Amino acid sequence: MSTPSTLTMPEAITAETPMSLKEQLARAERLKKLKYGALILPLVLFLVLTFIWPIAALLKRSIDNPEIVSAFPATSELLRQWDGKNAPPDAVFAAFADEIVQHKGSPVFAAAAKRLNMELPGFRSLMMKTARALPPTAGASAREALVEADPRWEEPATWQYLARNASPYTARYLLASVDRKYDDAGNVVQADADEAIYVNVFARTFGMSAIVTAFCLLLGFPLAYLMATQPPRIANVLMIFVVLPFWTSILVRVAAWLVLLQSEGLVNKALMLFGLIDQPLELVFNSTGVYIAMVHILLPFMILPLYSVMKGISPSYVRAAVSLGCPPIRSFWKVYFPLALPGVGAGCLLVFILCMGYYITPALLGSPKEQMASYFVAFYTNQTINWGMAAALSAILFAATLVLYIVYTKLVGGQDMAARAR
């Protein structure tokens, strides 16, 4: 390019009123910040639009309660002022009847009926029945018409289901994902036994992640130690053994484990050959298969941070301890292990965080008893299309990830993620 060299001439030199050196410096610094800030901006905007905004929208869904308010805005408005004890005033009946007539047969009405049916089974048919009986015949009031359609409209309890959802926000889904619900009086109570499964699901998610993390540490620590104490040539070869599985598609590895662990697979055959078992063991479609595959998939995430920390530990520390009379095991525990601790922390947190969100491995290798939180998020999105529950379970999973990720970045520093990626 033939750019004239005057292009970068500082403006200050040609300016009418000369600035002080300090001002010039501040100006140059500001300009630099703007220039390099402009390089970051596209990525920030891109991630806000494609990642942060969608997640925020999903999380908001966990407290959204739009159905009743959008189908019956005027009724909702009136019900918010209702005392909740006696039958609602005539104005509520009138507004409700008007809005049913206005919306009946529309998707808004259907959504509201479905939403009320979630609160009380049978509410949908009540709504449909009521809608058929409206508008009121000439001379009859809205109250008379509604009670005529179904006597339940006389009971304050029926109206309470509407009143409780007359606000655009609800904690219902979040409560349901920790096995709590509102009772008829509006208090938070334990959910019914057949619906109270989510505390269990989250306990399982965290429990399985903890076990996988422990196994990864148990298997990864010796190998990382060996790699860190070998000459570079051998360490590089060992590194390839760690990184090749890391680079192999997760689905390939899941398929391979399915082949290995099936009842006529190599693992069972080898065990029977050595006379360790008489009958093939059930190794897949249960927790064994899920654990084996998850440890295999996540092991490199443990080894790489461990290795990068251990590489920096000089062997002379342990030697010094031993030469001063400290027994080998004690000098390892008292000298080496504390030095390797940052790597242990980083590796464990990373494995735990990644494990918590796993979906495909349990879905392909586990039974229904091994499904973790992610499975239920997918279930509510795909099968029952219950955005509220999908969002509420996501919110809890997301919060747990966020807390651990903050701990992780405090421990490792965001930049050093690169060390583990290499």
Next chain:
Amino acid sequence: MIATYATPLERVWHYAFRAICGLVLVFLMLPILVIAPLSFNADSFLLYPMSGFSFKWYEEFLTSPAWRQAFMNSCIVSPFATLLAMALGTPAAVGLARIEFPGKALLTSILISPMVVPVVIVGVATYLVFAPIGLSGSYLGLIIVHAALGVPFVLTTVTATLQGFDFNLVRAAASLGANPLTTFFRVTLPLVAPGVISGGLFAFGTSFDEVVVTLFLAGPEQSTLPRQMFAGIRENISPTIAAVATILTILSTFMLITLEWLRRRSERLRSQGH
């Protein structure tokens, strides 16, 4: 090496420790080594001993419309997602390396977070937001989200490369009259290229292996290779899966070799520079 003064117990431990490490390596490599031969099996069972040698499962992969479509889709989505991730991640890494501002660490963590947020959440969230604006069931939507998932890798590898980067070179170029764009393409980019390419490879690997977001966001026409494998493993696992797995493993081995070559090259250049 064992010291000559090692006690018998220490010698036993020396070999026992290596045996343990050997077993861990076997555990790591076994699945990859086991599946490839089965893709040449003559019958349709994924079992050893093999009953004969055949290329028919590769033929099946190449001729079955579903697999071909899936392969084509992967070849559309992943390269574009990678390019987008590289185009957005590289300048951002340069910017982050050059300026200090309050909240920089926080911003960096947020920009890297697509790496750790559970993919199911990303899949459901993007489906929720993209479906009403017509981006679900489209290549564009899939490319965009895959790029978002790949960006952290580009960002971190380029940032790592920039740590050894002498910004006086940029000043020198500017003082000799190069405009910022020329400086970037002629000076900065060639020097950080290994980082950009490594990051790109990671982003490509991520996208090429991504199944969860694809499950939610892609329509039947956008089914990718991993999506097709997921369905295949779930329904009936045939040696075609093993054939695809072998092809994918060869691909990832090539990517790994490229990465290693890049790493050695930049190490060599760096040691020459000092």
